[in-house]
Structure formats: C-alpha cells, structure tokens
Amino acid sequence: MSVLEISDLIGAWDPITGERLPVVKDEVVARLREAGDRRAARIVERMPASGRFLAPGAVDRLFIRVHTELQRLGEELHMAERFAELLAPVLAAARAAGFGPLRIVDVGCGLGYVMRAFAASAELGADVELTGVDLNPVLIAEATRLAEAERLNCRFVRGDAFALTEPATVYISGGVLHHFPAAELAGFFQAQDRPGTAAFVHYDIAATRLAPVGAWVFHRARMREPLGRHDGVASARRAHGDSVLLDAASRPGGMEVFLFAPIGHANPFCASMRPVLGVRPELAGTLRKVLGRRARGLISVDGVREGTGR
Ligand SMILES: C[S@@+](CC[C@H](N)C(=O)[O-])C[C@H]1O[C@@H](n2cnc3c(N)ncnc32)[C@H](O)[C@@H]1O
Numbered sequence: 232m233s234v235l236e237i238s239d240l241i242g243a244w245d246p247i248t249g250e251r252l253p254v255v256k257d258e259v260v261a262r263l264r265e266a267g268d269r270r271a272a273r274i275v276e277r278m279p280a281s282g283r284f285l286a287p288g289a290v291d292r293l294f295i296r297v298h299t300e301l302q303r304l305g306e307e308l309h310m311a312e313r314f315a316e317l318l319a320p321v322l323a324a325a326r327a328a329g330f331g332p333l334r335i336v337d338v339g340c341g342l343g344y345v346m347r348a349f350a351a352s353a354e355l356g357a358d359v360e361l362t363g364v365d366l367n368p369v370l371i372a373e374a375t376r377l378a379e380a381e382r383l384n385c386r387f388v389r390g391d392a393f394a395l396t397e398p399a400t401v402y403i404s405g406g407v408l409h410h411f412p413a414a415e416l417a418g419f420f421q422a423q424d425r426p427g428t429a430a431f432v433h434y435d436i437a438a439t440r441l442a443p444v445g446a447w448v449f450h451r452a453r454m455r456e457p458l459g460r461h462d463g464v465a466s467a468r469r470a471h472g473d474s475v476l477l478d479a480a481s482r483p484g485g486m487e488v489f490l491f492a493p494i495g496h497a498n499p500f501c502a503s504m505r506p507v508l509g510v511r512p513e514l515a516g517t518l519r520k521v522l523g524r525r526a527r528g529l530i531s532v533d534g535v536r537e538g539t540g541r
Pocket residue numbers: 298301302305338339340341342364365366367370390391392393404405406407410
C-alpha cells in the first residue's frame with residue numbers, strides 16, 4: 232500500500248499560475264483511509280473546513296508552523312553546514328572549469344533556511360547567486376518575508392525549479408527526493424542535465440531499516456504538530472534505497488554520481504540525512520583534490536568507497 236504524506240494532499244495550486252485550487256476535505260480523508268492510514272485521516276478530519284473545502288487560511292498557517300519546525304530540525308542537523316561542506320569544493324571545481332555566473336537553486340526550498348543561512352554567512356562566495364524555488368506560494372511568501380527582514384542577499388521564486396529560464400550551476404534539495412515515486416526520479420535528474428549545470432547535491436533520509444523508528448523518536452521529541460510528526464515518519468518510510476537513487480541519478484548519463492557518507496558519521500538510531508551528488512566528469516578530479524581526505528566519503532555507483540577499492 233502506498234505511504235502518503237498529509238502535506239502533499241491538503242494544499243493544491245495551479246503549477247503555472249500558482250492560483251489556489253480548492254481541496255475537498257472528505258476526498259483527502261477518504262484517500263488516507265484507502266491507504267490504510269487512519270491516524271492521518273483523523274488529523275485531517277480535525278482540520279477546519281469552509282463548506283466542503285479545507286479552510287485555506289488554516290491550511291496556510293499549518294504549512295508555516297510545520298515548516299518552521301522543519302527549519303529547526305534542519306538547523307539541529309546542521310543541514311546548511313553539511314551542504315556547504317560539499318558545495319564549497321563543487322563550486323571551486325566549477326570556477327576552475329570556467330562555469331559562470333554561478334547559481335545555486337534549492338529545489339523545494341520550503342522556508343528557504345538553507346539559502347538564507349548561506350546568504351547570512353556568505354561562506355560560498357560573493358559571486359554565487361542564491362535562489363530558492365517552491366511550488367507552494369505560502370512558503371515562498373514567508374521565505375521572502377524572512378529574507379527581507381534579515382536583509383539577506385538571496386531570492387525566492389514560486390514555481391517549478393526546472394522551469395526557470397536560467398539553469399542552475401548547482402541544483403540542491405533537502406528532503407524532497409522521497410516525494411517523487413521511484414518511476415519519476417529519473418525525470419527529476421534528467422531535468423538537471425542542462426547546459427550550464429555543473430553538479431547537483433540532493434540530501435534525503437537514508438533508507439536504512441531503522442530510519443522509520445529513528446524518525447518516530449526524533450519527530451516525537453522535537454516536533455509539536457501532529458501533521459509534522461506523521462509526515463516525518465512517512466518520509467522515512469518513503470525514502471528511496473541507495474540503488475534506486477544511484478540508478479535514477481546516473482541514468483541521464485552526463486554526471487559522475489556518488490553517495491556521500493563520511494566515515495564514522497552514520498547514526499543507526501536516527502533518521503540520518505545523506506546526499507546523492509552528481510558532477511560533470513571534467514570537474515571530478517578537482518572535486519577530489521579539494522575534498523582531500525574527505526573524498527573517502529564518496530561512494531560510487533558500484534558501491535565502491537573512494538580510495539579503498541571496495
Ligand atoms: C518536504 S518539502 C521541502 C522542505 C524544505 N526543503 C526543507 O528542508 O524545509 C518538499 C517541497 O518540495 C516542493 N517541490 C516539489 N517539486 C518541486 C519542483 N519541481 N519545483 C519546486 N518545488 C518543488 C513542494 O512544493 C514542497 O514544498
């Protein structure tokens with residue numbers, strides 16, 4: 232039976248115009264029941280309605296509350312630092328190979344805390360444009376408000392990250408891959424195989440056997456919203472296995488693809504975030520050089536850890 236996330240069902244927008252589409256409450260409840268998820272159905276049953284439809288204002292406020300909690304989790308997991316650990320060497324390799332102007336696009340940025348953290352620290356360099364993109368206009372409005380309040384040099388755009396006129400030099404995402412069914416993953420990676428794109432870095436929950444239990448403990452301890460607690464565990468259950476991810480990421484053929492798992496960093500009791508990384512082959516040598524000893528965290532499509540031959 233398919234595992235559903237409530238947040239994927241309670242808001243709908245026209246993907247082109249961003250215009251809000253009404254969501255029939257009973258249909259969402261019925262879908263969750265059909266999927267065998269009575270707890271999720273009860274969470275939606277308790278949400279306010281306006282006639283047959285979920286009340287838009289209540290849905291919007293819920294999105295902001297849940298994503299604010301997600302931002303806190305991301306901060307506790309040092310997600311911006313973990314992205315930067317890979318992005319700094321990737322950008323160094325892209326600069327050396329003559330890519331430019333340098334643009335990072337965060338696909339499905341939510342409240343955009345990763346982009347805002349990069350803008351605040353300026354650690355990736357003043358020559359790097361930072362853009363967060365999300366299909367959800369409520370999250371983009373809040374990300375923009377926060378960036379303006381903090382006077383940060385980054386921007387947020389509502390829409391499909393792959394429909395931007397300018398390609399990203401590096402596409403990144405956090406907690407987005409599992410939202411795509413396995414059959415759609417290759418299309419997700421294909422969309423990033425654009426001229427001008429040097430690399431991608433996509434973090435998602437590592438699909439270990441303990442990930443759902445880890446996610447339950449972690450979200451129970453750190454999140455207050457029932458929707459956030461539910462979707463956190465559902466995310467871990469939906470996470471794609473290593474071979475599914477590596478196969479989809481390498482199918483377009485234009486990138487050298489790796490998982491990145493620094494030795495000794497895995498925590499079997501926690502839903503641990505791990506990236507799939509792709510770089511143009513001409514950048515791979517410089518990337519390894521700049522990573523130095525940390526290059527041993529790279530695991531190739533054949534499952535071979537860099538520098539170990541196994
Ligand atoms: C779990 S949320 C991401 C949370 C965010 N990255 C964070 O760490 O807080 C997944 C988001 O991906 C967005 N999304 C999925 N596909 C997208 C696309 N092609 N372009 C832009 N946003 C997308 C959805 O609108 C949703 O808000």
